[in-house]
Amino acid sequence: MISAAEKKAYIAAVQCITKAPSKLSATTYPGAKTRYNDFVVIYMKNTLTIRGTGNVLSWHSETSMGSQGEKVAHNSNGLKPAIKGGVCIAKGPFKDIKSNDYGYNTRCIKRDISGYLVQRDSKYAKVAALITNSKTIGPFQDTMQAGTGVHIAGHFTFLHLFLHHSQIDRVWWIWQAQDFANKQQVIACGASMMGGGRAQSLEDNIDLEVLNVDGKADKIKELVSTIGGPFCYVYE
Numbered sequence: 750m751i752s753a754a755e756k757k758a759y760i761a762a763v764q765c766i767t768k769a770p771s772k773l774s775a776t777t778y779p780g781a782k783t784r785y786n787d788f789v790v791i792y793m794k795n796t797l798t799i800r801g802t803g804n805v806l807s808w809h810s811e812t813s814m815g816s817q818g819e820k821v822a823h824n825s826n827g828l829k830p831a832i833k834g835g836v837c838i839a840k841g842p843f844k845d846i847k848s849n850d851y852g853y854n855t856r857c858i859k860r861d862i863s864g865y866l867v868q869r870d871s872k873y874a875k876v877a878a879l880i881t882n883s884k885t886i887g888p889f890q891d892t893m894q895a896g897t898g899v900h901i902a903g904h905f906t907f908l909h910l911f912l913h914h915s916q917i918d919r920v921w922w923i924w925q926a927q928d929f930a931n932k933q934q935v936i937a938c939g940a941s942m943m944g945g946g947r948a949q950s951l952e953d954n955i956d957l958e959v960l961n962v963d964g965k966a967d968k969i970k971e972l973v974s975t976i977g978g979p980f981c982y983v984y985e
Contacts, residue, residue: 769783770782771786780849787959793850798941800894801943803949804953806921810918810972810975871899875899880920880924881927893920900917918975918984934973951969952970954968955972
């Protein structure tokens with residue numbers, strides 16, 4: 750449970766990112782009107798080198814507002830509330846937020862959280878099994894991303910994606926904490942979602958383009974720790 754003040758700070762942070770102007774080319778990406786839209790576009794552009802690859806956890810860690818996310822000036826302490834599902838948000842502080850993709854196709858923000866998927870894939874027992882049964886990073890990532898894995902519940906066109914990936918990042922952090930020496934500077938899988946090609950390396954850069962912190966890409970090895978590289982946070 751978060752306090753009223755914490756709730757207001759979180760709402761202000763979300764409203765800030767949905768009102769700040771996009772930094773992408775308006776000619777190439779006419780649908781990107783806000784910084785919130787920038788997150789959607791950059792994810793769409795890079796999906797084939799994110800999902801099912803060796804950088805899936807570190808990539809989402811850098812773009813999730815559960816870790817650092819967008820450096821928008823506000824006074825939030827980073828606490829994230831729980832949310833329930835539905836269709837278009839019709840009332841409350843997020844009701845006027847609009848979503849676009851590459852093209853300008855403005856529509857309401859949805860919060861379609863499936864109760865079925867949550868009960869099937871996100872229950873405590875399944876999360877605990879993922880953490881305790883995955884001895885190395887490869888099986889941990891593969892099980893998390895599987896069709897019935899705990900990762901399945903959110904995507905970048907939904908506001909709850911950032912909340913969802915805060916939890917994904919937290920699960921990774923807990924898994925690492927079981928054995929930091931052998932579970933932090935580790936990587937598995939290839940660099941392409943479709944398979945084939947070269948193996949992913951900790952020396953590879955994650956380039957978020959206009960979302961890059963301080964305008965530069967970070968190496969994966971700099972993003973595997975919550976208290977190293979550009980990060981400085983822990984989970985309760």
